[in-house]
Amino acid sequence: MVSPQANGENRPKLESLTCGNLTWINIVRPTTSETEYLAQRFPFHHLNLEDVLTRQSRPKLDEYQDHVFLVLHFPVWDDEEGAIVSGEVDIFVGEGYIVTVDYAGNLKSLAELFAACQSDETSRQGNVGRDSAYLLYQIIDRLVDQCPPILDKIEEKVEAIEDVMFARKGQSIVRDISVLRRQVIAFRRIIWPVRAVVTSLESRVRRFGGPDMVAYFRDVVNHLDEIWDGLDEYKEVIEGLSATRDSLASNRINEILRVLTILATIGTMLTVIVSFYGMNIPIPGAWEEAGGSPFTVVVVILLMLVVTGAMLYYFYRKNWI
Numbered sequence: 001m002v003s004p005q006a007n008g009e010n011r012p013k014l015e016s017l018t019c020g021n022l023t024w025i026n027i028v029r030p031t032t033s034e035t036e037y038l039a040q041r042f043p044f045h046h047l048n049l050e051d052v053l054t055r056q057s058r059p060k061l062d063e064y065q066d067h068v069f070l071v072l073h074f075p076v077w078d079d080e081e082g083a084i085v086s087g088e089v090d091i092f093v094g095e096g097y098i099v100t101v102d103y104a105g106n107l108k109s110l111a112e113l114f115a116a117c118q119s120d121e122t123s124r125q126g127n128v129g130r131d132s133a134y135l136l137y138q139i140i141d142r143l144v145d146q147c148p149p150i151l152d153k154i155e156e157k158v159e160a161i162e163d164v165m166f167a168r169k170g171q172s173i174v175r176d177i178s179v180l181r182r183q184v185i186a187f188r189r190i191i192w193p194v195r196a197v198v199t200s201l202e203s204r205v206r207r208f209g210g211p212d213m214v215a216y217f218r219d220v221v222n223h224l225d226e227i228w229d230g231l232d233e234y235k236e237v238i239e240g241l242s243a244t245r246d247s248l249a250s251n252r253i254n255e256i257l258r259v260l261t262i263l264a265t266i267g268t269m270l271t272v273i274v275s276f277y278g279m280n281i282p283i284p285g286a287w288e289e290a291g292g293s294p295f296t297v298v299v300v301i302l303l304m305l306v307v308t309g310a311m312l313y314y315f316y317r318k319n320w321i
Contacts, residue, residue, distance in 0.1 A: 012037040017118055019128035024135060025099045026114045038099065043067070044092060052090050052101050059193045063204050067094035070197060074143045075190045076106045077150050083179075084150060084186045089143065091136065093205055098132045100139060109146045110139065133209025137216040140198060144220055147191065147227050154183060154234055161241055165248070173245055181238050188231050195224040262321060266311050270304050 012033040016025040027034045035049040048062060048069045062069040069092055076087040087107045092099040102110055116123040127138045157180050161173065202217040315321045 019124050021096050022128050023097045027101045028105045030101050059197045061197050068204050073190050075187050084183045086190050093132050093136050098135050109142045113142045131209045133205045133213050144223050151230050177242050
């Protein structure tokens with residue numbers, strides 16, 4: 001490892017390693033100190049150095065006479081939030097060097113690859129010992145490889161939702177489906193522009209590597225296509241789960257309304273019966289010549305039970321209950 005020499009608080013915080021004719025400089029959470037260091041030692045455009053200090057909303061690829069600058073975004077799983085966030089890496093590629101800038105410091109795959117090249121001679125020779133185009137492929141391939149585990153997490157959540165879909169935990173299911181849909185949308189928004197950049201990357205960095213780089217970058221594109229196909233599949237599954245949840249909720253509401261309608265209908269008939277016997281007119285079982293009958297309550301209750309039973313039997317024959 002080679003550390004830059006500087007004094008004071010403005011000392012740039014970066015790491016570098018050299019193997020053969022290739023140098024890899026890695027910067028995490030860049031500041032003006034790091035960009036000034038790069039400006040003094042490399043012919044980088046000042047607009048690209050400004051891009052390094054600010055978060056870029058979309059991937060980009062700028063080609064110059066002696067180097068290439070690209071910005072890539074990759075999905076990162078945030079354990080604390082339980083959500084997918086975007087990790088940005090800015091890369092300068094030139095003859096005999098490559099500079100990587102982890103803007104937010106959340107790309108663990110990049111840090112692990114750099115640490116492996118630092119500590120292990122075999123890894124250093126295998127990744128840094130060739131040329132900058134091949135090292136660029138290794139970096140991008142490692143970052144793409146962090147996507148399938150995130151897909152596995154999405155699959156686990158989909159299966160968990162399917163298991164409890166019919167448990168009638170309405171609000172919880174709605175929230176889980178909404179969160180899952182947001183994660184898939186975020187994943188798709190991050191990964192789709194990367195494919196376009198990687199597809200056009202091989203022709204831009206061919207001059208920094210060997211003739212076999214076409215196969216390597218094509219392999220990365222194939223991996224991105226597989227990830228996109230998986231996202232499409234989960235998107236359709238989530239839409240199906242949402243539709244199933246809406247259908248179950250609708251059926252549940254219909255069941256409740258049916259029961260309430262039956263109760264309201266029976267209650268209406270009972271109210272009519274009680275209303276008749278509440279009128280101050282002669283009704284069989286309610287009045288006698290000498291005054292009120294003591295059996296009036298019994299007659300009313302029996303009549304209400306008969307009407308209720310008859311209506312329930314009728315509803316049963318109609319398959320309404």
